[in-house]
Amino acid sequence: MTSSSEPDAAHHEDGLAVVRFQLGNLQLALEARTVRALHQQAPTADSLAIETLLGLGPAGTGPRQWLRLHAAPDLSLALPAPVELSTLALHTIRPLPRLLAASCRLPGLRALARQEHATAPILLLDPGKALSPRHLPPG
Amino acid sequence: MSDSALQLDDILARQGGDSEAVVNVDEPELKLVIFSLGKDCFAFDGQYIREILVDTPLHFIPACPPALAGVINVRGDIESVLALDTVLQLPAIAEHQTTPTILLAHNAELRTGIAIERVIDVIDLPHSALHSPPGNFAEPLRSLVSAVFEFNAQPVSLLDFNQLIAGWLRSLD
Numbered sequence: 001m002t003s004s005s006e007p008d009a010a011h012h013e014d015g016l017a018v019v020r021f022q023l024g025n026l027q028l029a030l031e032a033r034t035v036r037a038l039h040q041q042a043p044t045a046d047s048l049a050i051e052t053l054l055g056l057g058p059a060g061t062g063p064r065q066w067l068r069l070h071a072a073p074d075l076s077l078a079l080p081a082p083v084e085l086s087t088l089a090l091h092t093i094r095p096l097p098r099l100l101a102a103s104c105r106l107p108g109l110r111a112l113a114r115q116e117h118a119t120a121p122i123l124l125l126d127p128g129k130a131l132s133p134r135h136l137p138p139g
Numbered sequence: 140m141s142d143s144a145l146q147l148d149d150i151l152a153r154q155g156g157d158s159e160a161v162v163n164v165d166e167p168e169l170k171l172v173i174f175s176l177g178k179d180c181f182a183f184d185g186q187y188i189r190e191i192l193v194d195t196p197l198h199f200i201p202a203c204p205p206a207l208a209g210v211i212n213v214r215g216d217i218e219s220v221l222a223l224d225t226v227l228q229l230p231a232i233a234e235h236q237t238t239p240t241i242l243l244a245h246n247a248e249l250r251t252g253i254a255i256e257r258v259i260d261v262i263d264l265p266h267s268a269l270h271s272p273p274g275n276f277a278e279p280l281r282s283l284v285s286a287v288f289e290f291n292a293q294p295v296s297l298l299d300f301n302q303l304i305a306g307w308l309r310s311l312d
Binding site: 025026054055056092094097098099100102103104105106107109112114119120121123 | 195196198199200201202203204207210211212215216217218219221248249250251304307308311
């Protein structure tokens, strides 16, 4: 993915296009159709760290890449690099187990996906649901 | 002498008749999964336990209450795992952090893993061996223990799985 590239928003026939990244030990992904662009450089516009959005503490200090979301075009979401566009096979995507859905307060958590070569699941997030007015730039 | 032989025949016939007269009464039994949690022993009704999992990696999910220990991958299905020590407000079992023994439990509404310390046995117990729980149990055990019984000279508390899940979900409100 190049600087300021446009993720393919289409759902692949045999899978779901996602933008994927790692945060600490967590594997996270956003549906690619929710993403407007990916930037390699820090934007001049307002930026929000994914850690802040998810309530997971202060932003990390490693390399970053920035997403612009359809849900908030004036906001850049800073993610730990590398950020990759990939496809999740449909049969790997699972709804949240009922007790997890009832109790987890991770903003925007929508589903889990199992990985082929690891037992840890990928957490699928809906950034539009995670964003609240307090995250958005004024105006 | 002949009288004595006849008497013996009578005795033997009577004994044979007695053994045939034994009526086999099948007392209803309950299949129970008995397990330890710290120094205490508990059990679930076996109808709610689908599988016993050992060495299954547990994965942490952030922003969950402490009793939601994480999720596991069971042959491609992802299941939640409840830390039973936390639900029962007992001292924490360190093994929960890595690969605890997990009971894969289910009822009509949901399926979940339940992290325990160690399975002791799976037994069939006659209903008559179950006794009412003592009145001195504190909450939450008072609401969750449906009966007590003895196994290997140790007291075991039978937990009501449906009540456990319903009570925990209510506690989230």
